[in-house]
Amino acid sequence: MRPDDRKYTKTHEWVKRSGDNVLIGITDFAVQELCSGNEGDLVYCDLPEPGRVLEAGETFGEIESVKAVADLNTPVAGTVAEVNVAIEEHLEILSKDPFQEGWMLKITPKTKNFETDDMMDAAAYEEFVASAETH
Amino acid sequence: METWRLLRTFDGPAGWNMGLDEALLLLPAERPTLRLYTWDPPALSLGYFQRAADVPALARVPRAVRRLTGGGAIHHAEELTFSIALPADHPLYAGPVRESYLRIHATIARALEGLGVPASPRGDRPLASDRPSGGMCFEDSCELDLVWGDRKGVGSAQRRTGGRILHHGSIKLSPSEFDTQVASIRSRAPGTTPEQLADLLRLAFEKEHGIEFTEESPGPEELSHAEERAPHFTSDAFLRRR
Structure with a gap:
């Protein structure tokens, strides 16, 4: 079971409240889609500078696996307060611990109520992923 | 039966080739597209995240672009290039x-069978063509790459x-000149042209996936996007962004 202290999106990001800020990352499913369990397949990750203002849905970075470059999108609008720069040097963090050590951005949200109706809790995300895996 | 669009744009210049592929990726489309093309004049393409300094060949080629897709550098000569653009939830890519x-x-591999070329995924085999220090796509391989005769013959990468x-x-x-280690189709099927290979690829997609192609030209919006964006892909700013 994935952590139930956060919300998940259909595009496989997670968002978690952290004081006045929000932590954003990608799920184990997203990592698995990119690298099929070979952690060495993740080769590059480009994250934004603190201070950048992002709209919901905007691309904040890019991640490259051996065979694909994919955009990283924020589900929450706000200003980048902090970036987990350790990921850029140690991509294996994303394979080993995408939900704790593998956070990507800390954002100060534009509005306090940043959750949207289409975000899912852990149980709903489990169902969503199970359905994606059978199609 | 699903209908795809087939574009053949042979002998395009490097920046325009990348601009058109960007148009296929970004502009709304009713159907998936298979584009088959060649480069004239030949050019080197860098992978999206490659450091320019990691590709010594860049200093020796007269023309270069940076791709939107990842992976290593390719010298686009004596080859057929393909691009496939479609929604991420398409069954072929889900x-x-x-x-x-x-x-x-x-x-x-099915298309290459038609030329007597026994292409198969590399798997765990070591390749005679692997020389990873130069940043060239065909001198580095992973288990998914198509090889024959212990050399890599197909290089591919995705952008999502x-x-x-x-x-x-x-x-x-x-x-x-700059891709000297590759597996060669012509060593098995002398005289093969890009046009013949394009026909075999089309046939393989039709047979393997039940696709019906309508052969078209790029649309006006795609063409103007390609024209407008061509200079970006060859610009020093983009080429040397890393």
């Missing part, structure tokens, strides 16, 4: 990236953005 490669590479996918690939007809 699920892990790895599985989408297996499906597409199996289709390419905004719910769509662009899958780029280069199928080598023979070695070129």
Whole structure:
């Protein structure tokens, strides 16, 4: 079971409240889609500078696996307060611990109520992923 | 039966080639597109994240671009390039990236069978063509790459953005000045032209996936996007962004 202290999106990001800020990352499913369990397949990750203002849905970075470059999108609008720069040097963090050590951005949200109706809790995300895996 | 669009844009210049692929990725489209093309004049393409300094060949080629897709550098000469653009939830690309490669590479292998070329995924085999220090795509390999005669003959990479996918690939007809280590189709089927290979690829996609192609030209919006964006892909700012 994935952590139930956060919300998940259909595009496989997670968002978690952290004081006045929000932590954003990608799920184990997203990592698995990119690298099929070979952690060495993740080769590059480009994250934004603190201070950048992002709209919901905007691309904040890019991640490259051996065979694909994919955009990283924020589900929450706000200003980048902090970036987990350790990921850029140690991509294996994303394979080993995408939900704790593998956070990507800390954002100060534009509005306090940043959750949207289409975000899912852990149980709903489990169902969503199970359905994606059978199609 | 699903209908795809087939674009043949042979002998395009490097920046325009990349601009058109960007148009296929970003502009709304009713149907998936398979584009088959060649480069005139030949040019080197860098992978999206490659450091310019890591590719010594860049200093020696007269023309270069940076691609939207990842992977290593390719010298686009003596080859057929393909691009596939479609929604990310298309059945051919649904699920892990790895599985989408297996499906597409199996289709390419089927096309190459028609020329007597026994292409198969590398798996765990060591390759005679591997020399990873130069940053060249065909001198580095992974288990999914299509090889024959212990050399890599097909290089491909994907870009996933905004719910769509662009899958780029280069199928080598023979070695070129800057891609000397590649597996060669012409060593098995002398005289093969890019046009013949394009026909075989079309046939393989039709047979393997039940696709019906309508052969078209790029639309006006795609063409103006390609024209407008061509200078970006060859610009120093983009080429040397890393």
